Amino acid sequence: MEKKTPLRDDEILAGLCSNRKLEEDRALMEMYHTYFGLIKNHVLENSGSPEDAEDIFWVSLEVFWNNVKQEVFTLSSTIKTYFYSICKYKWLEELRRRRRKDDKNNPLEKDHQEIPADIDISGHMMEKEKHEWLWDKIRMLNQKCVDLLTLFYVDNESMNQIAKALDYSGGNAAKSAAYKCRKQLTKLIMEDPDFPS
Amino acid sequence: MPNFDKEYLHEQFLRGQLTTEEQSAFDKVLASDPAFAREVKAGELAVEGLKSFHLHQRIQELRKKGQAQQLPDQESPKEENKKVRLISIFRKPLALAASFALVVVASYFIYLSISSQSLYGRYNQHPSFSVTEMSSSQVYDLSRAEAAFKQGNYDITLSELSSYLSENPTDTLALLFQGICQLELDDYTQAREIFSQIKSGTSDFQSLGEWYLALSFVKEKDFDRARQELENISTNSEKYTQAQQLLNFLN
The missing domain is CATH 1.25.40.10 (Tetratricopeptide repeat domain)
Structure with missing residues (x-):
């Protein structure tokens, strides 16, 4: 039986940016099959558990995916080097968080210096706090609003397709609902004291 | 230059679909209307939030799926050693019928599994x-x-x-x-x-x-x-x- 050919770096990146679920899933699962073992070894060798490795892998994959979807993203190394750096950074961050909590020595101080200096992660790291702040606002909307806004702004679907999918009477009704939902979300954002004036 | 509606420009901007002409009209409105500029900033954040929220949910969905399937870390090396016997199904009508039935049944269960999983995934906003x-x-x-x-x-x-x-x-x-x-x-x-x-x-x-x-x-x-x-x-x-x-x- 013919063995499935692994995806090349450029194919993984193309899949992650395709906006097509099937291709995105294939690229993400390729990342899992190719790199999970590597990340697991790193975490296990640095005071972590298999569960920690799972957490770090998926959190880092989310960061990686977010980064590659940015228009300004350029990969200056291989996926392996870049992704491994993200994972190491995330694991180090987690260990530091635990150390602050436990006030115990952290064995990874040395390891941090092993992250290649030419790989700039900080600039690409997902702005986790900002996103969680935004997600809290999104969670305040009703589910239909979230679906509607996601289909319109994330999936770039047409209003007629959205109307069919979400059971609106037509494109105009969906458009008007999308406008209201967006207004509701921007209002929630603007009314938050943390929103920059 | 045509007189564009502010809301229209805002929408086009958020979808990344402003034409050059619209972009210049949009820049002018932003410069002259601070309240609108503030709303546009919030709109931009809203779209950024929606995009990251969507990715976050997809990753969670995939992770759950992975856990449910007990994904291996890497492809099993044993896979390579498996011997596969190819049978010409055209010589065996019964085998052909059985294979077809198997494909139909498997497809039905795969369909059921995918549709219910994605349906549940769509609504499990806790x-x-x-x-x-x-x-x-x-x-x-x-x-x-x-x-x-x-x-x-x-x-x-x-x-x-x-x-x-x-x-x-x-x-x-x-x-x-x-x-x-x-x-x-x-x-x-x-x-x-x-x-x-x-x-x-x-x-x-x-x-x-x-x-x-x-x-x-x-x-x-x-x-x-x-x-x-x-x-x-x-x-x-x-x-x-x-x-x-x-x-x-x-x-």
């Missing part, structure tokens, strides 16, 4: 795990439970919640989260017991109990029971619209 509301007692620190819940680590959330619930068995919100975790871990019996209890009670979370009971049947692909439960969700429920939407999908 409420925020609110520690301050739940931990009235000073003794319990539920921050680990909260963090674990946010990351989709439901088994950890469950173990963190269990000691709290043993002391506070009537905390309906904590019970609800216990049920949600059990549902996510496919422990349908336990989850339904909790949701039914909440549904038949008089707490503020009664409608969530009804909703999650219905969702548990969606997740387990028992669509008839799911329909029955969804049809019972009254118009006063906060989940009525979603229930109707889900019913439309199921019908």
Whole structure:
């Protein structure tokens, strides 16, 4: 039986940016099959558990995916080097968080210096706090609003397709609902004291 | 230059579809109208949030799927050693018919599995795990439970919640989260017991109990029971619209 050919770096990146679920899933699962073992070894060798490795892998994959979807993203190394750096950074961050909590020595101080200096992660790291702040606002909307806004702004679907999918009477009704939902979300954002004036 | 509507420009900007002419009109409005500029900034953040929220949900979905399938770290090397016997099915009509039937049956189950999983995934937007509301007692620190819940680590959330619930068995919100975790871990019996209890009670979370009971049947692909439960969700429920939407999908 013919063995499935692994995806090349450029194919993984193309899949992650395709906006097509099937291709995105294939690229993400390729990342899992190719790199999970590597990340697991790193975490296990640095005071972590298999569960920690799972957490770090998926959190880092989310960061990686977010980064590659940015228009300004350029990969200056291989996926392996870049992704491994993200994972190491995330694991180090987690260990530091635990150390602050436990006030115990952290064995990874040395390891941090092993992250290649030419790989700039900080600039690409997902702005986790900002996103969680935004997600809290999104969670305040009703589910239909979230679906509607996601289909319109994330999936770039047409209003007629959205109307069919979400059971609106037509494109105009969906458009008007999308406008209201967006207004509701921007209002929630603007009314938050943390929103920059 | 044509006179563009501000809202139209805002929409085009958020979708990344401004033409050069529209872009220059948009820049002028932004420069002259600070209130509009502020709203555009909020709109930009909203879209950024929607995009990252969507990715976050997809990753969680994939992670759950991976856990359910017990994904291997790497492809098993044994795979390479498997010997495959190729049989010319055209010489064997019975084998051909059996293969066809197998493909049809397998496709049906794959379809059922994908559709119910994605349907459940579309509706399993859980409420925020609110520690301050739940931990009235000073003794319990539920921050680990909260963090674990946010990351989709439901088994950890469950173990963190269990000691709290043993002391506070009537905390309906904590019970609800216990049920949600059990549902996510496919422990349908336990989850339904909790949701039914909440549904038949008089707490503020009664409608969530009804909703999650219905969702548990969606997740387990028992669509008839799911329909029955969804049809019972009254118009006063906060989940009525979603229930109707889900019913439309199921019908």
